[in-house]
Amino acid sequence: MLPKFDVLTDEQINKIHKNSMRILKEIGIEFSYDPVIEIFKKHGQRVEGHRVFLEPDFVEEMVEKAPAQFTLHARNPEHNLVCGDGNTIYMPGYGAPFIYDADGGKRDATMADYDNFVKLAGASKNIHMTGGTVVEPTDVPDDIRHLKMAYSHITNSDKCFMGSSSGYEFARDSIEMTAILHGGLDVIKEKPALICLINSVTPLKYDDRMLGGLMAYAETGQPMVIASLVMAGSTGPATMAGALSLQNAEVLAGITLAQCINPGTPVVYGSTSTASDMSTGSLSIGNPENALFASASAQLSRFYGVPCRGGGGLSDAKTVDAQAGYESMMVLFAASTTGVNFVLHTAGILQYYMAMSYEKFMVDDEIAGMVLRYLKGFDCDSDEKMAFDVIKTVGPGGHFLTQKHTRKNFKTEFFRPALSDRQSFDAWAKDGLDTNQRAKARWQEVLANYTAPELDADVKAKIEAFIEKRTKELIK
Amino acid sequence: MSTIFDEIKDAIVDGDEDLAVELAERVIAEKVDPVQAVQLGFIGGIEEVGKAWTNGEAFLPDVMMAADAMKAGMDVLEEVLAAGEGDGGYEDKGKIVLGTVEGDIHDIGKNIVGALLTSAGFKVYDIGIDQKAEEFVAKADEVGAKIIAASALLTTTMKSQKTLVEYLNDNNLRDKYKIIIGGGPTSAKWGEDIGADGWAETADEAVELCKQLLA
Numbered sequence: 001m002l003p004k005f006d007v008l009t010d011e012q013i014n015k016i017h018k019n020s021m022r023i024l025k026e027i028g029i030e031f032s033y034d035p036v037i038e039i040f041k042k043h044g045q046r047v048e049g050h051r052v053f054l055e056p057d058f059v060e061e062m063v064e065k066a067p068a069q070f071t072l073h074a075r076n077p078e079h080n081l082v083c084g085d086g087n088t089i090y091m092p093g094y095g096a097p098f099i100y101d102a103d104g105g106k107r108d109a110t111m112a113d114y115d116n117f118v119k120l121a122g123a124s125k126n127i128h129m130t131g132g133t134v135v136e137p138t139d140v141p142d143d144i145r146h147l148k149m150a151y152s153h154i155t156n157s158d159k160c161f162m163g164s165s166s167g168y169e170f171a172r173d174s175i176e177m178t179a180i181l182h183g184g185l186d187v188i189k190e191k192p193a194l195i196c197l198i199n200s201v202t203p204l205k206y207d208d209r210m211l212g213g214l215m216a217y218a219e220t221g222q223p224m225v226i227a228s229l230v231m232a233g234s235t236g237p238a239t240m241a242g243a244l245s246l247q248n249a250e251v252l253a254g255i256t257l258a259q260c261i262n263p264g265t266p267v268v269y270g271s272t273s274t275a276s277d278m279s280t281g282s283l284s285i286g287n288p289e290n291a292l293f294a295s296a297s298a299q300l301s302r303f304y305g306v307p308c309r310g311g312g313g314l315s316d317a318k319t320v321d322a323q324a325g326y327e328s329m330m331v332l333f334a335a336s337t338t339g340v341n342f343v344l345h346t347a348g349i350l351q352y353y354m355a356m357s358y359e360k361f362m363v364d365d366e367i368a369g370m371v372l373r374y375l376k377g378f379d380c381d382s383d384e385k386m387a388f389d390v391i392k393t394v395g396p397g398g399h400f401l402t403q404k405h406t407r408k409n410f411k412t413e414f415f416r417p418a419l420s421d422r423q424s425f426d427a428w429a430k431d432g433l434d435t436n437q438r439a440k441a442r443w444q445e446v447l448a449n450y451t452a453p454e455l456d457a458d459v460k461a462k463i464e465a466f467i468e469k470r471t472k473e474l475i476k
Numbered sequence: 477m478s479t480i481f482d483e484i485k486d487a488i489v490d491g492d493e494d495l496a497v498e499l500a501e502r503v504i505a506e507k508v509d510p511v512q513a514v515q516l517g518f519i520g521g522i523e524e525v526g527k528a529w530t531n532g533e534a535f536l537p538d539v540m541m542a543a544d545a546m547k548a549g550m551d552v553l554e555e556v557l558a559a560g561e562g563d564g565g566y567e568d569k570g571k572i573v574l575g576t577v578e579g580d581i582h583d584i585g586k587n588i589v590g591a592l593l594t595s596a597g598f599k600v601y602d603i604g605i606d607q608k609a610e611e612f613v614a615k616a617d618e619v620g621a622k623i624i625a626a627s628a629l630l631t632t633t634m635k636s637q638k639t640l641v642e643y644l645n646d647n648n649l650r651d652k653y654k655i656i657i658g659g660g661p662t663s664a665k666w667g668e669d670i671g672a673d674g675w676a677e678t679a680d681e682a683v684e685l686c687k688q689l690l691a
């Protein structure tokens with residue numbers, strides 16, 4: 001595996017760390033949820049109303065308790081994932097309310113789209129888990145969306161997935177469903193199987209719903225990504241160092257809280273900080289600043305000894321065009337090569353998280369494959385790989401196409417594109433399809449050929465019974 | 477020699493809130509014509525910034541700080557203007573109550589809409605985030621607003637925009653106000669579906685929309 005490169009010097013890391021500690025101690029951070037205030041009081045931290053002022057020593061002590069890595073368990077153990085330890089985990093985009101289609105159309109996302117993206121993620125060899133809230137299924141009432149979404153992940157794939165963090169109750173529902181899938185709450189307490197996304201409210205706040213979610217996951221020992229999205233220039237300072245310090249303060253406060261609730265509970269240090277578009281105030285994500293924030297966050301999380309989330313196949317484009325490609329490659333490549341472990345939003349996102357696109361998903365899947373290959377780097381471990389003998393056999397002026405060594409090695413050494421066109425001009429010109437059109441044909445083909453891995457009928461029935469019971473309770 | 481009107485204009489262009497207030501106080505103390513101070517100074521300044529923004533020369537902080545400075549200065553002048561002092565009297569382009577709907581705490585977009593409306597000469601009353609229908613309406617009633625503008629950024633809170641329209645219907649107030657909506661997941665179609673008077677995708681389109689509605 002490739003060594004991860006750094007974007008900050010040790011001195012810069014120290015300055016950011018100190019600045020964040022100063023923010024937490026002198027400015028403090030607001031938690032709207034009363035039970036959380038009690039927790040901080042109990043740990044001897046200064047509290048004024050809902051604002052908590054955290055002592056640097058205390059924060060460091062708590063962050064220390066978080067594990068450097070953990071295993072997330074899938075229904076099929078072949079898909080278990082180690083989060084941390086230099087690994088890179090890819091998954092679909094998260095939370096988009098719209099679908100943009102190949103010919104430029106825009107529509108509301110539905111549950112059918114949801115199932116499709118889970119299947120595409122299930123089918124992909126580059127996408128390691130099926131993610132969470134892969135689109136907002138707007139045709140499902142929001143009281144029960146979290147149940148339907150979890151059901152989709154459970155039945156359409158056997159890879160790891162994410163659960164709801166929208167308040168304590170919904171979070172508990174997703175945890176219960178995962179518990180049924182794995183044979184009980186005790187089982188997943190031992191072997192974590194569900195992860196969620198907790199967001200701070202930048203600048204310097206955490207709201208009730210997220211804190212409720214945080215408590216549910218921490219109590220049951222399920223991992224969570226604790227993330228901050230600083231929109232530098234609007235919800236945060238316009239300097240990179242300032243925005244990074246602010247993000248760092250928020251994430252550390254969240255991790256501290258999780259460790260207070262359940263020492264040792266697995267957390268992921270999350271960042272989606274980026275630059276605002278200063279003409280319109282709009283979020284923008286396909287930019288070098290976002291890439292830098294992701295890389296710096298990976299480095300900070302190494303400094304704190306926890307895994308990192310950041311980056312993705314991120315773009316502000318509205319359709320699968322050159323912009324969609326170059327922006328996504330930049331952010332995904334930077335995040336992956338600098339050591340981000342958990343890459344939410346790897347595939348499908350267009351227009352600053354507003355939309356998912358099937359074609360974009362296939363393009364990002366290809367990008368992910370290319371980056372994963374790059375991350376494997378060079379294998380110099382054997383004579384076979386150093387290839388002296390075959391170089392000697394061929395000698396000056398020959399070629400390697402008919403060597404056994406070639407046939408044996410190229411498949412594992414080279415990336416093989418699934419989408420990129422490498423034909424001659426004439427061969428390409430016969431249909432003349434651009435990436436967007438090829439991607440459309442490709443996802444349709446993948447979906448048509450997909451069969452979901454079988455789920456034990458008894459487990460399935462139990463999960464369905466749970467959904468039915470909860471639906472009755474939630475929809476009055 | 478530069479006049480106080482030029483000074484006000486410069487203060488607005490610089491987004492200097494303190495100076496704008498100071499100059500507005502001088503207008504009152506020195507009995508300068510307040511209407512001219514508004515037209516040549518405050519509005520002159522904000523129009524200049526607005527134009528530069530449209531041309532891509534100025535950026536959002538320039539516009540938003542100019543709008544804040546203008547608002548602060550105009551608040552000082554409010555009394556003398558209301559008393560009808562000055563040449564020809566001054567009236568804002570219309571009062572607008574703006575807020576983010578119940579259950580939603582996203583406010584960047586709303587704030588931008590507010591700033592651009594202010595800079596276009598509307599008087600904006602921003603009631604903040606997570607606001608119930610009755611709070612929008614109470615404020616609109618209190619200040620005599622003509623437009624109620626509601627922002628929603630979540631598919632789950634868009635229905636609160638619908639609730640707002642229904643609330644007005646139920647209380648026989650629908651004809652009294654124009655309702656406009658916006659925010660990421662909303663659309664022209666959603667606006668039509670719930671019976672709003674208008675929808676805009678961006679803040680500058682929101683300004684055009686309000687101009688049309690009050691024309």
Ligand code: B12
Nearest residue numbers: 095353580581582583584585627630631658659660678679
């Ligand atoms: C920043 C942000 C946050 C910040 C908000 C900080 C703040 N002070 O506002 C925080 C972190 C708190 C946050 C929280 C959440 N967020 Co959020 N957030 C965003 C993000 C990234 C940017 C929003 C933004 O400010 N954009 C910039 C402004 C300028 O754009 P705008 O708001 O759209 O406004 C423009 C127009 O819409 C229009 N407009 C706006 N209002 C109005 C009103 C009128 C009357 C008119 C005419 C026009 C108009 O003019 C504006 C200027 O041009 C969006 C993604 C996105 N790209 O929008 C997600 C997003 C909106 N959030 C989302 C979600 C899911 C959430 C959370 C539920 C949790 C989570 N997973 O992050 C919570 C919910 C909290 C709550 N109860 O409201 C989803 C929504 C999906 C959905 N279901 O609809 C999005 C789309 C991201 C995603 N793909 O997951 N979020």
